[in-house]
Amino acid sequence: MTPARIVVVGTGYVGLTTGACLASLGHFVTCVDVDRAKVSRLAAGRVDILEPGLADLVHRGIAAGRLQFVVGARDAVRHAQAVFLCVPTPMGAGGSADLRAVEAVTAEIGDVLPAGCALVTKSTVPVGTSQRIQALVGRTDVPVVSNPEFLREGTAVADFLGPDRIVVGSDDLAAARWVGELYAELDAPVVVADAASAELVKYAANCYLALKLSYVNSIAELCERLGADISLVTEGMGYDRRIGRTFLKPGPGWGGSCLPKDTSALVKVAESVNYDFTMLTSAIDENLAQRDRIVAKIAGAVGGTLAGARIGVLGLAFKAGTNDLRDSPALAVSSVLCALGAELIAYDPAVDGEIAGMTVVDDAYQVAKDADAVVVLTEWAEFKHLDWAAMAELMEGIDVVDTRNLLDPRVIVDAGLSWQGVGRPRAAARITVS
Ligand SMILES: NC(=O)c1ccc[n+]([C@@H]2O[C@H](COP(=O)([O-])OP(=O)(O)OC[C@H]3O[C@@H](n4cnc5c(N)ncnc54)[C@H](O)[C@@H]3O)[C@@H](O)[C@H]2O)c1
């Protein structure tokens, strides 16, 4: 397809990835943000978020003259053929999606958009938002198209350029198809839908993933109570192609900037049409229960009382491969441990700086020093390759709580420590009689 003039509003995980990737597909992209300092850094090629391949694409886009960064959406959109809204839609008061940023940008640019320019929502927005935006713009010559994004943090570029599918939805199907063609270079099925269906695909997909994870965490709990091993149970389940092998790992609960807010938002959307989405509320409740069970497990490892216990925390990000701390289960668990009086020493390979309630150190061995227990909360591969005998030497206690089932229990036991994971049999330290 002929390269298009595209404006991307918002240069976070989604906006920056969208801008850099669309530029790599040959389009001419202007990325806009309200954060002046961020725009200056990006214009100088500095990318703050940890996303493999993103900085390289940004540099190449700038060098090719196909990618630029500016402040001020109103001026930027005057010659655009498509404007992608990639601004935040966080959880608002009451649990619904907060659409203020989407509405603010729409109000800012609505009257200066060129006739025929597609206004595309890539932000995750509830059903009905396209109609709301259309009404706010107040023009019939600007089609509004929903094009939800499915990238995961940590693999954003690879996901954007190799998507499982592209979804475009609008009540103007020609406009939806045209937006789909912007991705013509990519080898992916394009689902063309009405606006409401496209908007719902995004929530339906994220909430399904959350349901799957809560289910797995529940089965892991059953494994512990029944003496089964979740790693074998999920291996056996995963070979069934109807179930699939991914999203079957138990953990300290699911988190991140999307699943918690999107599950909450869909519950609210359902409420607005008098549907009590109990299945989804149960999954959310189960997620909180999982965090409580993890805290109880850690308390058990230090003899039942967290007050005064020194806990070494490995991992703070909401999952490995990112430095994003938004709605991180590791932080949620840590804050409860702290509230119950534990002293926390934490290390995450991608996180530095101060975090309330804990001392953040810059190597994993410092976490072990004098610790009554060490807890793995994020599944960074490097934790597997620590010298666990050296960790054991530094520790005061002998317990390792591995909330991601990341470590090899045999390695931990060989180091003279006890291992407990989630949904798996414990591996107790060998008692040596001298
Ligand atoms: N993070 C993800 O993995 C992911 C994946 C798919 C979809 N989404 C959705 O994409 C949207 C954006 O998420 P994100 O994680 O990229 O957010 P983010 O917080 O990383 O980035 C948002 C950016 O928008 C900017 N911004 C805010 N208001 C603005 C305005 N009025 N004008 C211009 N810029 C403005 C902010 O300064 C920030 O740079 C959300 O709706 C989210 O649900 C996120």
Ligand SMILES: O=c1ccn([C@@H]2O[C@H](COP(=O)(O)OP(=O)(O)O[C@H]3O[C@H](CO)[C@@H](O)[C@H](O)[C@H]3O)[C@@H](O)[C@H]2O)c(=O)[nH]1
């Ligand atoms: O087997 C698993 C897989 C994931 N998780 C946890 O689930 C959460 C979410 O993980 P993931 O989905 O990989 O993170 P995100 O980058 O937030 O991506 C989700 O949210 C994005 C924003 O909407 C969507 O675009 C993605 O498709 C969707 O996977 C994290 O806490 C993970 O640790 C597990 O506990 N076990």
